Amino acid sequence: MTVTATFARDFPTERDSGCPFDPPAEYTELRAQEGTASLACPVGVEARVVSRYADVRAMLGDPNLSSHAAPSTHVVAGGLLDRPVAPGSLLNMDGPGHARLRRLLTPEFTVKRIQAMRPYIQGLVDDHLDALLARTGPVDLVRDFALPIPSLVICELLGVDYADRDRFQEQTAVLIGTNSDPAALEQANLEVVGFMTQLVLTKLAAPGDDLLGRLIVRARESGQELSVEELVTLGITLLIAGHETTANMIGLSTLALLRQPDQLAALRADPGLAGTAVDEMLRYLSIVQFGVLRQATGDVTIGDETIKAGEWLVAALSAGNRDESVFPDPDRIDLKREATAHLAFGYGIHQCLGQQLARVELQEVFARLHQRIPTLRLAVPFEDIEFKNDALVYGVRALPVTWDGENR
Amino acid sequence: MKVRIDVDACVGAGQCVLAAPDVFDQRDEDGMVVLLLEDPPSHLEAATEHAALLCPALAIVVDR
Numbered sequence A: 001m002t003v004t005a006t007f008a009r010d011f012p013t014e015r016d017s018g019c020p021f022d023p024p025a026e027y028t029e030l031r032a033q034e035g036t037a038s039l040a041c042p043v044g045v046e047a048r049v050v051s052r053y054a055d056v057r058a059m060l061g062d063p064n065l066s067s068h069a070a071p072s073t074h075v076v077a078g079g080l081l082d083r084p085v086a087p088g089s090l091l092n093m094d095g096p097g098h099a100r101l102r103r104l105l106t107p108e109f110t111v112k113r114i115q116a117m118r119p120y121i122q123g124l125v126d127d128h129l130d131a132l133l134a135r136t137g138p139v140d141l142v143r144d145f146a147l148p149i150p151s152l153v154i155c156e157l158l159g160v161d162y163a164d165r166d167r168f169q170e171q172t173a174v175l176i177g178t179n180s181d182p183a184a185l186e187q188a189n190l191e192v193v194g195f196m197t198q199l200v201l202t203k204l205a206a207p208g209d210d211l212l213g214r215l216i217v218r219a220r221e222s223g224q225e226l227s228v229e230e231l232v233t234l235g236i237t238l239l240i241a242g243h244e245t246t247a248n249m250i251g252l253s254t255l256a257l258l259r260q261p262d263q264l265a266a267l268r269a270d271p272g273l274a275g276t277a278v279d280e281m282l283r284y285l286s287i288v289q290f291g292v293l294r295q296a297t298g299d300v301t302i303g304d305e306t307i308k309a310g311e312w313l314v315a316a317l318s319a320g321n322r323d324e325s326v327f328p329d330p331d332r333i334d335l336k337r338e339a340t341a342h343l344a345f346g347y348g349i350h351q352c353l354g355q356q357l358a359r360v361e362l363q364e365v366f367a368r369l370h371q372r373i374p375t376l377r378l379a380v381p382f383e384d385i386e387f388k389n390d391a392l393v394y395g396v397r398a399l400p401v402t403w404d405g406e407n408r
Numbered sequence B: 001m002k003v004r005i006d007v008d009a010c011v012g013a014g015q016c017v018l019a020a021p022d023v024f025d026q027r028d029e030d031g032m033v034v035l036l037l038e039d040p041p042s043h044l045e046a047a048t049e050h051a052a053l054l055c056p057a058l059a060i061v062v063d064r
Ligand code: HEM
Pocket: A067, A071, A090, A091, A092, A102, A237, A238, A239, A241, A242, A243, A245, A246, A249, A287, A288, A292, A293, A344, A345, A346, A347, A349, A350, A351, A352, A353, A354, A355, A357, A358
């Protein structure tokens, strides 16, 4: 007699294909199987992992899913799945409450509004490139380029005074940098919350023509006044969601392109390629690397399967983005690929609110960095680059680069 | 081609405006979708269908 023990397999977290840009090899196998896979997650529950492109969209479009647990809690050992949702925490809200808050914020992120920020962003990118070119390499492109640009964009968006921007940037760099020690992190966290509270109180007293000011007025006028707590949580959400993601995309995509000289040469020759290039790199890198967690609140249908209320589901964004039935030759970077339907910004009602802003920031970086520094190259062997294998948002810890001095 | 939108479902992601700016816009006051052309000319049909495919809220329905 044979006894078969059916232990759930573990949720894959190791990038074991040999290429640091490829997701765990097991995703290929999961996509090939029928239905979803029930896998054991580090947080201590089993979750149905959804890995095919069409299934990820079906899942994230289903109204019977709750976002109450933070997006990647499943990979956090000892993480809290049932923490009460803080008022104003858009990412963790469901249903009408989520819709109400999202609609108050959306006018700030329309295509038109973000296009109007493009000249500011262009200037910011150029200023940082000027500063780099005034030096001689090597420099850490993460610290001196990838981190400050999105941080300053958030300052502009939220209406942080110019005088306070250096301080704000230092604190957020500690908060987001993975090299920070726990005590410094705790301190920076307190400071950022304090800073945001001060900012919110100032804007409440005299709402100006900036995101927070307009949001306060819009909420008041529609009889949905937001509390200080909600506004602070929203401010911090925008800061974290918009800063860390964009910074990691800048660092990681620069490295990936430096490893693909033919693609990089095409981009350098035609900066107009930046438009499609940004979506292709978002698809290829899928930096929200462990996907997003949901809990079923009613029956959810994925393919032929019915998932019952209470069950946990993970939308493996990086797996769906390498689905060969949608993206032929998915493991290859093709900057001309029309990849806008990728899943890197999620799908459904929580699809990234800041996606147009992220696109414009990345487009300006892609179009300018390699034009202005055509000889940009790694200053250390590729093997020495440290990847953020255990961070919820994938990236590189540092990117030492250099260039030929005479290129301006 | 006939296009319908469901403003109640829209989450203002702006995908449609990027994909087919002649057919879709977003309202200034709340960022929700506005249909500019109910019956887009043939040269905009492909872009319109692409917008419907991209919409994360399935708020765009295209009838041929
Ligand atoms: C490359 C850059 C970015 C990536 C890859 C990214 C990715 C994502 C993903 C995957 C989600 C969905 C999470 C879920 O379904 O649980 C999301 C939501 C969100 N993102 Fe982004 N994001 C980026 C940039 C930004 C920027 C620049 C901002 C704003 C300044 C922003 C603000 C938000 C907000 C507010 C949400 C929550 C939306 C909601 O819950 O309705 N993101 N983002």
